[in-house]
Amino acid sequence: MYSYVARQAILTADEKIHGYELLFRNSFENTFPDICPDQATSNILTNSHLTRGLESLTGNKLTYLNFTEETLLNNFPTSLDPKHVVIEILETVTVSHELLDTCRALKKQGYRLALDDHDFDPKWDIFLPYIDVIKVDVRQFNILQISKYIRRIQGGGVQLIAEKVETREEFEKLKTLGFELFQGYFFSKPEVIQSKQLSLNKLNLIDLIDQASKENLDLEAISKIVEKDVSLSFKLLRFINSVGSGSSQKIGSLKHALAYMGETELKKFICLLALAGLNAGKTEELCILSLIRAKFCEKLARDREDSENPPVAFLTGMFSLVDAILDEPMAQVATKLPLLDDIQSALIHQNGYLGDYLRLALSYEHGKWEETDSLAERLSISVDNIHTYYSEALEWANTLEATGQL
Incomplete structure (x- = not known):
């Protein structure tokens, strides 16, 4: 499955790239799909930010993202890096x-806020x-109306972006009014970017929502749900790794990850996934193989009687094919996650x-029995x-x- 997002450049007065606004799409057709704005925002956060990373879509330029009332009041913006997002x-x-x-x-946390399609209403x-x-x-106001409003807010230190600028004549006139940034078809139409999407299983998501609705979170139960789903595990760690979540600790197990997040952030993560309304598709063979490897590596660790290793080994197996799932080099994917150095080294270099x-x-898996025997001897496993x-x-x-849990 794929996710789609359109980006439109925002330029400075000297026509240099200042940043990009990201807009949700559900295909290469460059029009806004018939879904609610909450869903659109949540899809960008789950399918673009938590999978690929917004920075890869905007070339580390400022990212402008639309937020609705519900997503704002649920503090979804705090999963993003305040240095790189508006x-x-x-x-x-x-x-x-x-x-x-x-x-x-x-604002206190360092985020920049913008009023989109501002209507000059004094209530704001x-x-x-x-x-x-x-x-x-x-396109909604004439020059006189715009000029009058700009004079009213002058001196407040607010930057003005002119949207839907379609001609050079408009561009030059708007500069004289005090606009510093510009967006519109005169510069560039939104370009649609396609990315591989990690599909979530609907039953797992329902189970997760059910757990999150309980008064006291059961981390053991939530961990068991997450460990069955490569997509949930990946997006969980991406969420933790976002600067907005304040992560500075390497993760070695899913339960550790859940405990580190804390109840508030964990519920926010689950709410974000639920609001995105992701549809469960047929489980890909790569995801099944990832789970087989995860459980196999966990069992190898248990055989060696090291109590610290099974969860770490499980995560290693779980993410061993995420490069193939996302069509990105492992070195690039693994560094997006707050994994222990030993896990990253194993994934990237098999060290x-x-x-x-x-x-x-x-x-x-490949039937290389001599190599299997050699590694078994090295690990002292029969x-x-x-x-x-x-x-x-x-x-x-x-x-x-078979039981529909994937």
Whole structure:
């Protein structure tokens, strides 16, 4: 499956790239699909940010993203790096004290806020101390109306973006009015970017939502749900790795990841996934094989009687094929995740004992029996046990698939 996002350049007065606005699409057709804005924002965050990374879509330029009332009040912006994103408050958002408190808190955390398609309504004046950018659709107002509003807010330190600029004559005239940034078909139409999408299983997501709705979170139960789904695991770690989540710790197990997030961030993550309304598609063979490897590596670690290794080994196997799933080099994908150095080294270079587990899985899958015997001897694991472990891992993954848990 693929995800789609359109990006449109925002330029400076000297026509250099200042940043990009990202717009949700559901195909290469460059029109906004018939879905609610909440869903559109959530899809960009889950399918673009948590999978590929917004920075790869914008070339590390500023990213402008639309946020609705619900996504703002649920603090979805805080999963993003405040240094690289501008939070656009949609014109359809209802003005409220709760929204004002949210904007004040986001501003305090270092986020830049923008009023999108601003209509000059005085009801927004109370928000202006927290607003960095105002976007004006120049097709909706005449020059006199725009000039009058600009004079009213002059001196407030707010940047003005002219949207839907279609001619050079408009561009030059708007510069004289005080606009510093410009967006429109005169410069560039939105270009659609296609990315591989990690599909979530709907039943797993429902189970996750059910767990999140309980008064006391059961990390053990949530961990068991997440460990069955490569997509959930990957997006969980991407969420943790975002600067907005404040992560600075390397992760060695899913339970560790869940505990590190804390209840508030974990519920936010689940809410984000639920709101995205992701449809479950047929599980790809690569995802099934990832689960087989995860369980196989876990069993190898248990055989060696190291209590710290099974969860670490499970994660190593789980993400061993994520490069093939996303069509990106492993070195590029693995560094997006807050994984222990040993896991990253195993995934990228097949180094260390975790690398040996992966090589053993590969040699067994490919029927390279001499290499399997050699690695078994190196790890002090009997060949008979290896056959048993792989059969059990295969049976575990097949059971998950047969019962609709994948």
